[in-house]
Amino acid sequence: MSAGSAARPGPSASSAAGAGAAGPGARSAARLLTDLQQRYRDAERATEAYNATTEKLGRQRAEVARLDGKLVRARLSLRDSRGAAGRLARQQYRSSSGVSSYVRLLLTRDLQRALDEGQVIRQVSRERARTMDRLAGSERHAAGLARRARKALDDRLSLAARQRKERDQVQDRLKKVEKLLASLTARQLSALDALEKRGTETAQRKLVTSGALSGVRAPSPQGQEAVEYAVRQLGKPYQWGGAGPKSYDCSGLTSQAWGHAGQPIPRTSQEQWARLPRIPLSELRPGDLVVYFPEATHVALYVGDGKVVQAPRPGTRIKVSPIAANPVLGAVRPDPAAKPVRRYTPPATAAAATDVRDGNAR
Template sequence: MSGRMLRLVGAATVAAQAALVPVSATAVPPPPQPGQPSVATLLTDLQRLYRQAERATETYNATAEQLKKQRAESDRLRADLARARLALRGSRAAAGQLARQQYQSSSGLSPYLRLLLARDPQHALEEGHVIGQLARERAGTVSRLAGSEKKADDLAREARKALDTRLALARRQQQARDDVRGRLHEVERLLASLSAAQLAALAEFEKNGIAEAQKRFLASGTLSAGTPPTQEGDRAVRYAVRQLGKPYQWGAEGPAAYDCSGLTAQAWRHAGTPIPRTSQEQWARLPHVPLNRLRPGDLVVYFPEATHVALYLGDGMVVQAPRPGAKVKVSPIAANPVLGAVRPDPGGEPLRRYTPPKLPAGALDGPDAGLYAAGAPVTSAR
């Protein structure tokens, strides 16, 4: 994202900390000035843009993964085609040599006449056997030539098709990149239009709204008392905690920056269990787990479209890369509307003894909402 947007988001955080506009703890926004939109309206508009940007980011990430696989397939086909063409050249050379040998050894007589005219019929019969063997070898060479030609033609068609698919994916990736940038430019324009007082009120209103959502979520009894992670889950949690403070960057998979699913995917890759790259694929392909059975290392997925994801830390908290302008941080689980949870290691055995990683100072600082909309309901998981 641009440095201008980072400065704007940073200004919002500083303004909120300075408490230029006092807001009650019940998340009730102050009345708007005449002719100005309310804080709730501004928050709704801002988070709508963030949500659109993250949807576009997930599309970009998914296309990037498809393109990566298609590149590998194109490279494989290109290597196979090169080998097939080498084999074809060898088959053609062998066929040409056989043709020259047949022309040079041809006497114009049939094998039957050569046998009748031979001085030594037994030798002629043995010679005929050798000739038959050579004929069979020639037939095999011709057959291999035909097979090599067909294989080379088939591989050439597959390679052209794979290249066309690769080019189409590259165009789609470019379109998704432009879409993300366009959405983030809209966020920049909205933030740039706000005063310091509006930015402070916006940040404080969002913060109070998250606190209320977390309070309701915990009071619902949805979460369990806590289950220790598996050894792999522990490694994933500790990896994610080591990334605290690194910036959010859409499409990033580390190590310098992350987007939401880039963080969760890398955490589990370092734990030894590769998982899909995008939050939507993580939600679609990993086993679902009820929230009352959550354990550290599980992934908490947000919004009906599964466009945001975080890694469960325990005690109702998650590690996440929230949104553009924010950093990887520890947040309340209800910072965004929860869709459900998935488990990358469903067959793993929980540790008998578990000591959570120590959080560094400032782990909870900064905005929590990835795409939180004021007043949005927190759904329970299946």
């Protein structure tokens, strides 16, 4: 990835430009920042779509394996049923003389023996009927499983094709980012960096002064574990589709942090936003997830004091950032019923870490 220094912008480029110097240079930087913002969002949207398809593909592979196993067992059962039906047919054939039981009863000299034989024959006939019913049921079951297994395999192949297509889309969008960054001069990159920083500071100041953020709150036990896990990943590189242990994307970091804490959550930022309980920003506590952008294409882990741990974008490293580094959509809590710990000391690294320049973090 190109070593351009522009971090993923949070506030809009126009508001950031308004907070800084005006003039042609500022307007040009604002246009560049807007373009870069859009390309990063396109790349992250494609990445989260890829992640979602990858998750579905994993589940579908497991379903194919499950149905294949059931189909093998059903076919073994069908073979056993056919064997039992064959044995009963041969037994009935050997016991049958071709004379009806009524005629044998008239001609026999041993009435009791004839009655007993008739009872045995009727019992064998009933057993054969039950066996044939089981055989028919086994055949229907095996045929149904075969159809389901074929459909599951077709679905898996379709998902694999979609995954490849989405992978190509991610790579295409990242190439567009690289192309733009490669076209910028050092002065332009510096201007973008300064503009983005001013925009983040302005957005953070507005959020804090509005009273939207809560005071100091303690996390739940699992939330504390999630925070500690995320903090231990500081400095590791962003990698689209990454879920550790050496690199992460945004939702890979949050899902792994909570999974490590013993609370599995959805893999993608959209699913985390859609399926986890939402909370107002005023109730944020460490461990909660902050979701960004209207389409929920970015997510970070709240660590307290108005800051989050995030895997920002390709070319950067995991870091602590102001919560307003991106436009906030809302927040969710993976463990809403859990009570906070009695005593909580924020991780020293989280308290001391700053939103370092991406040019130095790469």
